[in-house]
Amino acid sequence: MNRAERVGARIKRFRELAGLSKSELARRVGVSPTAVNNWEDQGVMPRMEVVLRLEKVLEVDWMQLMSARSDDNVSAPFAADAPAPGQPEPSRRERLDRYRREIADLFDVAPEQVDIVIRH
Structure with a gap:
């Protein structure tokens, strides 16, 4: 598929x-x-x-x-964010890196080409 x-x-x-x-x-x-x-x-x-x-x-x-x-798996959309029992919570950096990879996959580009900007 x-x-x-x-x-x-x-x-x-x-x-x-x-x-x-x-x-x-x-x-x-x-x-x-x-x-x-x-x-x-x-x-x-x-x-x-x-x-x-x-x-x-x-x-x-x-x-x-x-x-x-x-x-x-649409029944648990953000299950990947939750650590497995007994595992430490992923750091913000680890989560950001994972999101960067997912966005890169989505747009068929290398993760290094993805910039994430947070505005306050």
Whole structure:
């Protein structure tokens, strides 16, 4: 299964968990039902501006939808943040490095090309 197919499978699972039909999701996101079908069944990647609307409608983080990882665990979206029993909490640096790698995977670039900026 390629990344686009995994993204489509995630959209479908989150849609079903939200109790939405393809038509209802399309209406709420502002796309055609055909677009939803293309994401879920044809391996077509949604545009980023649409992903951000999906994020709000499905109440999930956009990285959960777009992750290149092959695991598809949507019931525990941030389980990777929790340490295993008996293991120390990951440091902020370790978590930031992991997020940098995930973003790099998402956009098919090297982690060194990802800059994360925090504004106060």
